[in-house]
Amino acid sequence: MDKFFGIREKGSSVKVEIIGGLTTFMTMAYILVVNPLTIYQGNIKIFNGVFFATCIASFVGTLLMGVYAKAPLAQGPGMGLNATFAYAMMPAMAVLVGNPALDIISSYQMALSVVFMSGILFIFITIFGLREMVVEAIPSSIKSAISGGIGLMLAIVGMKNAGLLVADEAIIINITSFKDISNSATMAALLCLFGLLLMTVLYAMRVKGSILIGIIVTTVLGYFLGVSVLPETFSFSISQQFADFMQVSLFKLDFSIFTQGNFLQMISTVTVLIISFSLSDMFDTLGTVLAVSKEGGLVDKDGNVPFMKKALMSDAVATTVGALTGTSTVTTFIESAAGIGEGAKTGLSSVVVAILFLVSILLAPVMTLIPGYATAPALIFVGALMLKNLKDVEFEDITVAVPALLTIFLMPLTSSIATGIAMGIISYVVIKVLTGKIKEIKPLTFVLAALFVLKFVVGI
Numbered sequence: 001m002d003k004f005f006g007i008r009e010k011g012s013s014v015k016v017e018i019i020g021g022l023t024t025f026m027t028m029a030y031i032l033v034v035n036p037l038t039i040y041q042g043n044i045k046i047f048n049g050v051f052f053a054t055c056i057a058s059f060v061g062t063l064l065m066g067v068y069a070k071a072p073l074a075q076g077p078g079m080g081l082n083a084t085f086a087y088a089m090m091p092a093m094a095v096l097v098g099n100p101a102l103d104i105i106s107s108y109q110m111a112l113s114v115v116f117m118s119g120i121l122f123i124f125i126t127i128f129g130l131r132e133m134v135v136e137a138i139p140s141s142i143k144s145a146i147s148g149g150i151g152l153m154l155a156i157v158g159m160k161n162a163g164l165l166v167a168d169e170a171i172i173i174n175i176t177s178f179k180d181i182s183n184s185a186t187m188a189a190l191l192c193l194f195g196l197l198l199m200t201v202l203y204a205m206r207v208k209g210s211i212l213i214g215i216i217v218t219t220v221l222g223y224f225l226g227v228s229v230l231p232e233t234f235s236f237s238i239s240q241q242f243a244d245f246m247q248v249s250l251f252k253l254d255f256s257i258f259t260q261g262n263f264l265q266m267i268s269t270v271t272v273l274i275i276s277f278s279l280s281d282m283f284d285t286l287g288t289v290l291a292v293s294k295e296g297g298l299v300d301k302d303g304n305v306p307f308m309k310k311a312l313m314s315d316a317v318a319t320t321v322g323a324l325t326g327t328s329t330v331t332t333f334i335e336s337a338a339g340i341g342e343g344a345k346t347g348l349s350s351v352v353v354a355i356l357f358l359v360s361i362l363l364a365p366v367m368t369l370i371p372g373y374a375t376a377p378a379l380i381f382v383g384a385l386m387l388k389n390l391k392d393v394e395f396e397d398i399t400v401a402v403p404a405l406l407t408i409f410l411m412p413l414t415s416s417i418a419t420g421i422a423m424g425i426i427s428y429v430v431i432k433v434l435t436g437k438i439k440e441i442k443p444l445t446f447v448l449a450a451l452f453v454l455k456f457v458v459g460i
Helices: 013-029 029-040 046-067 083-094 104-127 130-137 138-161 183-206 210-224 238-249 257-261 263-295 310-323 336-341 349-365 371-393 398-416 416-435 443-458
Strands: 075-077 165-168 170-175 331-333
Touching: 013 083, 013 138, 013 210, 013 238, 013 336, 013 349, 029 046, 029 075, 029 083, 046 075, 046 104, 046 310, 046 349, 075 310, 104 238, 104 263, 104 310, 130 210, 130 443, 138 165, 138 263, 138 371, 165 331, 170 263, 183 210, 183 349, 183 371, 210 371, 210 443, 238 257, 238 310, 263 310, 263 336, 263 416, 310 331, 331 349, 398 416, 416 443
Parallel strands: none
Antiparallel strands: 075 331, 165 170
């Protein structure tokens, strides 16, 4: 095992890799419930099918990351992409086939066929080396800004999950009120802060497993204080869920969309959807892999990620498997940074995560006992660790500083890695051209900027 994964060679150990895998999984476990809830739209059969698909697709994708790419990265149905799938793509199916009364299961199965084709496109993009060209076309300062942007995104997601940040009509977002300590929401926010401080102190004292310890202690304390309550019984019917999975999700792609409605409208719209999902997945994964690899010291002397092509291929295959089993686009999760923060450096940690996703089919009720306020501190803490990469951004050069700023802040504000990268590259090209520095721009960077402009104009 040490020889296969190169554990000692990379300065790690089996214990560290297992702890890293456990930590990553605990920060990702929420997708087991959130993904089905996002997609099902009131249909319990779809909920059950998507639950199984989430476990299986996450298992396959993460296992590929572990044994093929040998990277400490975990995969699962992307949050945000699943919302686009449910609330934009599924309704679009009814429009394309010219049937406003199209039932929800048919819409779901037709939309899966589009996701499947986007995964196939992503596979071809990776096979033919376009990925290497795209990575080289991203300016170095934007690459460093990506890491900082994802760090902020992680921190904000964590704060929102714990209720530490709340909506405010006057200033858009604000910190929660701590006036009523007896309120469970207030206590959850306080527990989040406690977990964050605990992780920070333990990490500073070089305690192994500091993030995992913080999650466990915060979880136990939350139940002890009554912020969370254990259910009296666990209600979970594997047989019924599996039956629904077989009936509506597994291998239920519906390609009849291509034989219905206005052919030209269908072809143009579906093509845009396929390209959009494929590019969004690719840039989400590129951003995540670049950022977390840099954080974990997994890049070479030139700042490149040695396993990037295999990681992207794992991601593309996972998306096709996800569509075949019944879920939206699968992507690499930024929560992988939590495991890397614990010291994980090899694919063994991903194998641990993959096994836990597969076991989750049987232990789903137990996995959902980990509250959001317990995993939130891990996201905030790892976000802080990732900010150190901003030191490589040439902020003294204003033609670089502004694109970097847009990249950094638009990621968390739009909850989209791809949007941050897009605005960073577009602004970089425009500013360099208008300031007479066109020679500093690589030809493919112009192409990327044009594609991203099209993305925003078309609204995809």
